[in-house]
Amino acid sequence: MSNIKRIQNNLPLRCAALIECPRNRRYLTGFVSSYGSLLLTRDTAVLLTDSRYIEAAQAAVACCAVEEIKAGRLRNLCKSHGVKKLWLEGSATMERVQQLRTALPGVYLSSNRALDVHMNQLRMIKHDDEAQKITAAQRIAEAAFAQVLPTITVGMTERDVALALDFAMLRGGAERLSFDTIVAAGVNGSKPHAVPGDYALRRGDLITMDFGAVVEGYHSDMTRTVALGEPSAQAREIYDVVLAAQEAALAVIAPGVACKDVDAAARDMIKAAGYGEHFRHGTGHGVGLAVHEEPRLSEKSREVLRPGMVVTVEPGVYLPGVCGVRIEDLVVVTDTGYVNLTACEKELMVV
Ligand code: ZN
Ligand code: ZN
Numbered sequence: 001m002s003n004i005k006r007i008q009n010n011l012p013l014r015c016a017a018l019i020e021c022p023r024n025r026r027y028l029t030g031f032v033s034s035y036g037s038l039l040l041t042r043d044t045a046v047l048l049t050d051s052r053y054i055e056a057a058q059a060a061v062a063c064c065a066v067e068e069i070k071a072g073r074l075r076n077l078c079k080s081h082g083v084k085k086l087w088l089e090g091s092a093t094m095e096r097v098q099q100l101r102t103a104l105p106g107v108y109l110s111s112n113r114a115l116d117v118h119m120n121q122l123r124m125i126k127h128d129d130e131a132q133k134i135t136a137a138q139r140i141a142e143a144a145f146a147q148v149l150p151t152i153t154v155g156m157t158e159r160d161v162a163l164a165l166d167f168a169m170l171r172g173g174a175e176r177l178s179f180d181t182i183v184a185a186g187v188n189g190s191k192p193h194a195v196p197g198d199y200a201l202r203r204g205d206l207i208t209m210d211f212g213a214v215v216e217g218y219h220s221d222m223t224r225t226v227a228l229g230e231p232s233a234q235a236r237e238i239y240d241v242v243l244a245a246q247e248a249a250l251a252v253i254a255p256g257v258a259c260k261d262v263d264a265a266a267r268d269m270i271k272a273a274g275y276g277e278h279f280r281h282g283t284g285h286g287v288g289l290a291v292h293e294e295p296r297l298s299e300k301s302r303e304v305l306r307p308g309m310v311v312t313v314e315p316g317v318y319l320p321g322v323c324g325v326r327i328e329d330l331v332v333v334t335d336t337g338y339v340n341l342t343a344c345e346k347e348l349m350v351v
Contacts, residue, residue, distance in 0.1 A: 178212030
């Protein structure tokens with residue numbers, strides 16, 4: 001069954017869905033564009049787009065009708081299909097809702113999260129071709145890491161390292177970067193999402209690098225923490241705690257396991273080592289057309305792992321004023337367990 005059909009089957013009577021989030025539109029139609037409205041009623045699917053995209057869309061999209069958007073067309077479509085209620089995405093802006101309110105008199109606009117829930121349910125489970133794109137992106141990221149790692153030296157700045165990773169990923173075939181690369185060294189390592197700055201690397205620093213590549217819209221995400229010369233005993237201890245926590249979380253990953261139990265496996269280990277208050281983010285997240293998507297591996301998650309989910313496993317310990325460690329792998333859940341897509345050393349590397 002097509003993804004469009006799956007959404008249509010969830011629509012209540014006289015209800016349609018309007019998909020305008022570029023990633024959701026891409027997911028359902030396969031067509032990449034910055035602008036367009038995909039209208040789904042129970043029995044029709046129409047992609048409305050503008051003159052910039054119409055020719056390419058008509059050639060590429062086979063799963064639904066494609067029309068150039070004209071004033072009043074959305075209203076006519078709603079009218080002719082008896083649409084009384086329109087599901088909108090949570091990403092619809094107030095401005096857009098106002099426009100639609102004016103354009104579609106008599107249609108009740110609903111941002112009740114139902115559409116987002118259905119879209120997330122679909123996007124969470126990756127098809128083989130999606131998993132392949134994520135894997136290809138991960139291969140590019142780890143090749144970049146292997147290339148840059150031996151070049152890291154005392155005196156380089158965090159920005160230098162980030163730029164080297166970015167360049168290597170783009171050179172290696174990434175269509176873009178998954179997100180702004182994080183390089184956090186020494187005391188900066190205690191900020192989980194530090195912005196790489198002019199800090200110059202010193203001997204004994206731990207360096208946390210979090211980065212990813214994009215292939216055909218699909219993201220990768222990995223983190224490694226390495227030491228520049230022999231680190232302190234405390235830094236090594238923290239590293240070992242985080243690595244043990246990460247492996248404990250990986251060990252429970254299997255279909256049917258609650259996402260919060262994966263988080264608990266890592267969190268309990270870090271708590272037991274006395275660093276519980278220094279691990280304050282979730283253990284992982286889904287990755288796909290967005291770098292952060294469902295499911296979340298967190299204490300609050302009510303989701304259960306299913307085959308095809310692609311998630312990160314990334315516990316960390318962050319000691320303010322001292323250092324930080326995070327280790328992040330990307331895995332795909334299979335029928336029997338998982339496959340780790342990150343083929344990269346995890347024992348503390350001293351460069
Ligand atoms: Zn990451
Ligand atoms: Zn991540």
